[in-house]
Amino acid sequence: MNEMSELTAGKLSQSREIVKEIMNFGVTQFQLMNIIYLLSLELENRDAMLEIAEITKKFLPQNEEGGLIT
Numbered sequence: 001m002n003e004m005s006e007l008t009a010g011k012l013s014q015s016r017e018i019v020k021e022i023m024n025f026g027v028t029q030f031q032l033m034n035i036i037y038l039l040s041l042e043l044e045n046r047d048a049m050l051e052i053a054e055i056t057k058k059f060l061p062q063n064e065e066g067g068l069i070t
Helices: 003-024 029-040 046-057
Strands: none
Touching: 029 046
């Protein structure tokens, strides 16, 4: 394995550990969707951020003005 794929494998493993930790915390489906939405807002890739945020917003409650309740 070259250095780049070792680094990638390490990052992927770390990502799986973070997800495992979140799930071990005992989050509800609402919390999980809200976490996905909030993480999407942290993305540097604007196109990915907009698309993921828009999709997850469909599954989150909104107030009377159409804003998210987060």
